[in-house]
Amino acid sequence: MAPTIPRMAELQAPADWQVVDFISDLHLQNSELRTLALWQHYLTSTQADAIFILGDLFETWVGDDVLAAAPSSVDSAESFEQACVQALRAASKGRQLFLMHGNRDFLIGPSFAQACHLTLLEDPTVLDFGNQRWLLSHGDALCLDDVSYLAFRAEVRSQAWQQTFLARPLAQRREIAAQLRLQSESRKLAGASYGDVDSPLAKRWLQAARANCLIHGHTHRPADHPLEQGQQRLVLSDWDASASPERAQVLRLLRYGPAGAEGVRIERLHPLNLG
Template sequence: MAPTVPAFVELASPFDWRTVDFISDLHLQAADSATSAAWQQYMQSTAASAVFILGDLFEVWVGDDAALNAPANPGEAPGFEALCADVLREATQRLRVFFMHGNRDFLVGTQFLDACHVTLLADPTVLAFAGQRWLLTHGDALCLDDLDYMAFRRQVRGTDWQRDFLAKPLLERRAIARAIRDQSEARKRSGVSYGDVDTPAARQWLQAAQAAALIHGHTHKPADHDLGAGLARVVLSDWDLVATPPRAEVLRLTATGPFAGRLQRVALA
């Protein structure tokens, strides 16, 4: 598949930002309380001026009503999605939070984000910070060799599919999402290899964006890749607090101090 160069949205950081953090692929879900607790602790304690969530914050998202609607029964505790909304809402009282859609939570809508005071980030976006330009993406759009996924992505990102899906009752949407997730997990267990980011396409995006570093998640393969000609691809870590060893990492960028303009991996677990 030939690489395509998208239109880049540009975000210039305010002059008073000193530190920005990048995270992705937490795959938050009610069944994984350890990762959810670590994320909540991080959001409450980070000293960053801004946090950029580059997709797949949630394991699955079936519509904003799952988080924003009141419990069906009087006295019933808020659901998992509503509790996550509370964490975001609290964090945005003291720092900027940006959210980019991933392949699991592409249905997160403006109703939810506005309620949490979180800014939707286009994919891709060029961030101007610390005197440099950084190209941000979730990463799935660059996995060109995974033809099955790319076809699925085109389908579910379409307006018609999303309208039809969101029109279904919430319980039905949850059931469909579980079935899709089960298929994905079965594919992993069968040993099917998922495609990685296409290197020529990554270079082409960076050159078009006039950026030296591409920051992304999605692949769950944290690493720093030298693409040549002064270009680099930096892959975020996923989070899994029950893994051995546990994984919970932030990619941090500062504008001042000894590490100014240099990406640092900060382990939280």
């Protein structure tokens, strides 16, 4: 059975946007503070008019009430999560921030969004920018060969599952998330291969969105894939400042030319070298 095409949400960029940044798969976590620092530095230095975070900002997110919980370390007055909120809130001054859920942080809710001054986006969303339609997605729903994950996704994205899960005590939710991560790590160690985006389905999504370019993350395989009929698929990099070589990339769209005859240039930049 062919997968159904999801509803395409729409976002019209304001006329004054010139520079738009896309990042994803930062997998921020308390035990990886170098990536957190790199991301914080990026947020303070980018000149973008809008930043789109296309999922998996966090390695795990068990509910917005983590923001009210006491810091996990006795050395710090603010928790890791609170530090992330502060960084986003500061970056929201003078630009718009958008966040789409990933497979790790799909429980990010309206309280977090409000605390950070960001807008939650549906997956997928069509962005109209520079007289072009850009289809944005995390990408996990397009990985058709990841059959067991897609079944898990359908379950955990249901309102019923989320209500039941969020009603559990925070400590219990953290425990469940840690177990799920261990299972995923052991599958990786056992050599399980990760799915990639299904090209025919990506083309059907683009057609339904009347868009030429799909921008997504999730697969951690940064590349520009030309498709037929001038269509393309741009894959974002994940971020890991402790890996060697370090992985971190910003995909940037720059609008140029007069209104009506405008074009968009695509750049891939290191977060410390944004031009």
